[in-house]
Amino acid sequence: MSHRNFHCPSDDPPPYELMTSHGMQGGTVVDEGGRVEVDLDSKVCKAVAKLVRLPNNENLSHPPPNYPDFARGEIKLNIVIQVVGSRGDVQPFIALGNELQKHGHRVRLATHNVFDTFVRGSGLEFYPIGGDPAELMAYMVKNPGLIPQMKRLRYGDIQKKRAMVAEMLDGCWKSCIEDDPMSQTPFVADAIIANPPSFAHIHCAQALAVPVHLMFTMPWSSTKAFPHPLANLKYSDTSQPIANYLSYSIVGWMTWQGLGDIVNKWRSEIDLEPVPATEGPCLAETLNVPFTYCWSPTLMPKPSDWPSHIDVCGFFFREPPNYTPPPELANFLRDGPPPVYIGFGSIVIGDPEKFTATVLEAVHTVGVRAIISRGWSKLGGASSRNIFYIDDCPHDWLFQHVAGVVHHGGAGTTASGLQNGCPTAIVPFFGDQPFWGNMVAASGAGPKPIPYREVNADNLAEAIGFCLQHSALAAAQDMAFKMRSESGVQAAVASFHRQLPLEKMKCQILPDQPVVWEFQKSFSKPIYLSNIAAQILSENQQIDPRHLHLLVFSRPITKMQQDETDSEPTISYNVNTIVIDNQRWDPITGTASATVATGADILKYGTDIFYQLIKEAKRGRSEVSRPNISRYQHSPAIDAGSSSVADVVDPPGHSSYPRTSAQTMGATLAASGKSVGKFVGYGYKGAIVDIPLATTEGLRAVPRLYGEDVKTLGPVRDWKSGVAVAGKGFLYGVAGGLTDIVVQPYRGAQVEGAIGVAKGVAKGTIGTMTKLSSGSFLYKALPFSTNETPV
Incomplete structure (x- = not known):
């Protein structure tokens, strides 16, 4: 299958909201549908491209067709599954959780509060992470692109969504370590499974030093086979495979612009260092985090340049539900030809009445019977002879009784339709929905997707008519036949187990x-x-x-x-410790970035010295000081057996106890003194460790610019490991520096003859200078580093 089958045409904008971003200026533009126009010839995109290391396909190794057996009960883990999204996003992970339970694992599904009953009713533990999926869906319909419209900024939507992200990050962390909210059974995660939009996954895994495994319904890993599903590419001096590969990094950089500050602020709250700006956008790929994609390899096989820690396993289906339809629905299905299903699930549409009218006009034009799901948008009105409105009905059961399906293109709904051999028309709104629309159309099982903003009665009627054609039915049934041989959930669990150390x-x-x-x-x-x-x-x-x-x-x-x-x-440090490397690309930018970061810290805490003085002084004038509980040991409240701790600690009639001058002065000096300590500490650390180390790493990285591999020396955890790594770096630097002047010309002569010798002399000279210098600087800087410093 060629890449054309995966490329989303430019007139099919798949809108998506990646939790807000103000964008990268000069290289990217977002069109009206929210699709990212990426100009790889721009200075900004070229700069980002230099930071992306392209894979060497010759070194890729892929797993065998059959995964090694994992004996049930071989190891019993506490697994938390973190999911952000709609019900359609949560449902596949319920199937995954149930399958993991069969292997003896304790499984907790952490997602939005509204799915409590849904998750617990499926036999899994539940942990609420906050966030309102209905509000999120409504926002994403109004702001489908990476960069919201200016009027949405004025309405304050962005601030609300950023606050929601911060809430969910905190909820995801608590889901790893807090007791079960209902049973109070202690829980600490031994492993984390998550979908990428939950964003907390890698950071929680780093803090706990446990394995993390990502699973998703759309491509999130760089490949040369097809571009990022959200990107329109423009390029002239770049080959299409390279442009495809780079598109993932560009979208990642845009996403990190909107989220990086929130993530790093939250990381500080769980005692983690900030993620460097150069590493945040593509952290999962840099760390080789295992990835499982839950779509059918029959629909889209695994690209050849995805390494062995990335799998395409198939759709995640639950066990068929035991469902008995209400009499009205059963009668409607029996009293005529199979109807067409039309529903948009968790999507919240701004004008449901108008959209319902469009749907009804399209159905009337085609002359078919229809079952319309009201969904979160509350579509519809009263049922009639040819129209039946439903609220909640399992797709696994319902799609066995319909002639075709029209929906928003959620992964779960798409999978259920194809599994049951239903021709499928997709009206995408955002996210992975346009991706699925194009995949279904490429298979022949449905028409070209109609973006929500372009829907009208005529093109919707045309799409329904396409689904009723014999060719569409044959393609859908052929897809269903092939999918029956796949076991997506079982394969995903095997993939998870295979990646565990x-x-x-x-x-x-x-x-x-x-x-x-x-x-x-x-x-x-x-x-x-x-x-x-x-x-x-x-x-x-x-x-x-x-x-x-x-x-x-x-x-x-x-x-x-x-x-x-x-x-x-x-x-101590677990074998699963995640080390986030602040990669330096050359000595100039490395030194400059470290100097700027140190200066920012000094400025921040220098200003904080005076800010804390003012802040505590103001609090001294307005705050009350809680009285010591000993003052009320014989209070009437205690004597009367009061059950309220608040009444004992701060009883009625004794609520105003202003701070004394001494208390205010003490609090002020303590807060200001803490800032002074940070001011001195960060300044010392920057001057003695961070800046010299950045210069050293920049020097060590220079050979990478002309294609030579640079050895990783290992993490620095304390002064002892610092001395060991410094010694290793010194030896590598001296040995490499002294041999490069001879080895590089020799290698060049073997490849390019006389021209290669000249290039080798240049490389050898540069290598000698940079390696000897880096080895010397490294030996001086590293022993002073006491933090987890990867080198």
Whole structure:
């Protein structure tokens, strides 16, 4: 299948809202439908393109057709699945969660509060992350593109959505570590599965040092086979495969512009360093995060340049529901030819009455019977002989009884229609919906998608008529026949298990339990234990809990550890630690960016010194100081057996206790002193570590500019590892610098003869200077670094 089948024509704008962005100026324009016009010849896009490392297809390895068997119960994990979106986005992950439960895992699905009953009714644990999907859907219909219209900015929509993203980030983090809201059963995630728009996934995994696996319904990984589904490409001096590949990075950069500050502010709240601006846009690809795409490989096979940690497994279907239709629906289906289904699910349309009239006119024009789903937009009115309105009905059951389906193109609805051999017409609104519309049209099972903003009675009637043609029915039934041999959910679970570092995750005493602790006494070989194993061995006095080291950066301490040790446990680093590298491209930009970042920190905390003085002084004039509870040990409230803690701590009639001057002065000095400490600390760190290290990394990166690989030396966690890595870097720098002057001309001569020798001399000279310099600087800078610094 050629790339033409995947390319979205320029007159089919698939609008999408990536949680707001103010855009990259000079290289991208968003059209009226929300599609991103990417000009790869612009200076901005060319600059971004230089930061993108193209894959070497010769080195790609793909998994075998059959995944290795994973024995059920081989390891039992606490898995949290984080999903942002509509009901159609949540439903496939319910099927995934149920399949994971069959393997002995404890599964929590974390999503919007409104899906509580839906998730718990499916037998999964539920955790609310906030966010209103109805409000989100309504906003995305009005603002379908990456960059909203100016009038929406004035209405304050952007601020509302940014606040919603911040709320969901916090909710996703809590879903990893907080007890079950209903049963209060403790929960700490051993692994995270998420769809990309939940945004918190990689960061939560980094904080907990646990594996993360992304799953999605549209292409999110760079490929040369087809462009990003949201991008229109314009280019002249770039080949189409390269342009396709770069489009993913451009869209990623635009997304990060709107979200980066929110994500980094939230990361600081969970004790993580900010993500560098150059790494945030394509973090999942840089870290090789495992990815599973939940669409049928029959509909679109895996591109040849996707590596082995990316799988295309098939649609996620739930077990067929036990559904008995109401008598009115059963009678309608029986009293005439099969109807056409028309529904738009969770989409919130601005003018449902007008849209209903358009739908009814199209149905009347074609002369068919129709079942119309009211959905979140509350379409329709009273049912009639040829029109039947429904509220909630399982698509898996209903689509067995219809002649065709017309919908918004959600992945779940599309999958259900194709599974049942239904010709499908799609009216996309945003997101992956245009992608699915084009895929269905390419298969012949439906007409060309009609963007929502272009829908009228005539083209909708034409689309319905297409679905009633024999050729469309034959294509849909052929697709259904091929899809029956796929087991999307089972394949996705196998993909998840295949990507786990199982041998490193298993407890050495109880292999079906995940490792949480490292037990090491003196210089003995460490033993890796699960919570249960550590608890049992400690209670039976087989180990001394003081020699237990917690293997997860932010994992909550167990009660056993709190009770049986005199101090908090030593924190070690798990085998799954995520290290986000602030990659430097050359010494000039590396030094400049580090200097700017240090200057920004100094300015921020320097200003904060005076701001905190003013802030605390104002609070001193307005705040009240809560009285000490001891003042009310014999208060009438306590004597009367009051059940209100608030009445005891701050009883009625005693609500105003202004701060004293001494209290105000103490709070002011404390706040200002904290800012002084940060001011000095960040300045020292920047001058001694960050700037020299950035210069060093820039020098080390120079050979990469002419195609040479640069060795990764490893993370720096403390001064000891800093010395070790510095020594390694010094040796590599000296050895490489001294040999380059000879090796590079020799290599060049073998490839290009005399011209190659000249190029090799230039490369060798540059390599000698940069490698010797970087080795020397590295040895001076790294031992002072005590943070997790990747090199």
